[in-house]
Amino acid sequence: MNLDELQSLVDMVQNSQLREITLKQGDRRLTIRRDPLRGTMQTVGDIESLSDASMSGSQDLVAIEPDSQTVSYHDVTAPYVGIFCHLRPMVGMGSRITNGQTLCTIQSMDIHNEVVVDVDGQVIDIHVDDNQPVEFGQILYSIEVNSSPDV
Template identity: 80%
Template sequence: MNLDELQSLVDMVQNSQLREITLKQGDRRLTIRRDPQLGATQTLSDLEMMSEASLLGSQELTTTVHAPEAVSYQDVSAPYVGVFCHLRPMVGMGSRITNGQTLCTIQSMDIHNEVVVEVDGQVIDIHVEDNQPVEFGQILYTIEVNSSPNV
């Protein structure tokens, strides 16, 4: 793979809703992962430097766009059946959240049951809309988990 091809792959990821893409060619593997916090230019320059060096010799390459530490995601699902309600003000896309924080409520039998998150991180996706009925286990949020509390 040359740099032009890599460039077009990065463009593709950036212009799409994809969070990451993994490409396998023989025994080589390339992962491009998008960080919704970062701007496009910074992403590209980081990637170029790292990729050029690694693509030549290494058998496996994982390129993380932003930071060298691993990124993990966690879904928050509905613990009750009921109607999903945002808080006022709502916890929205990109909101920073901390362990123990209430994200939303699920209204069941006229009671608003709080949904509490158990990790520190950032909301990168909301899968339901305000006042939408939800079933047990339905995914409400995707959280990008802070890998280390110090960073």
């Protein structure tokens, strides 16, 4: 991949609703991700293997202006190691959730441990599948947090 191709990928992510795009070629991997908290983008992968692209150059390239409107996001991470289980009915994409609500359970040593959210908002992404093993700290949900009317 050359710099022009990378630039066009960055433009594509920037001009779309995508949050993240990952390209795999052989055992090379390149991820371009829009960081919702800072409104910037970052690349993860073997940048060094790109022709003529220095580290600092690539970083300059992918930095974009923050969004003018401030939306805050919150990631719900796994507090335990175990098997991720959806509730029945499941909390799905777009679900409105409230502080204190149980989102899912993680089964650990035959016990279903509830994962409780501590913000109000809307589920905008689910990063794991039902019955998938998860490790401590793994991102389960991304939440768009309700902006407080007082602020």
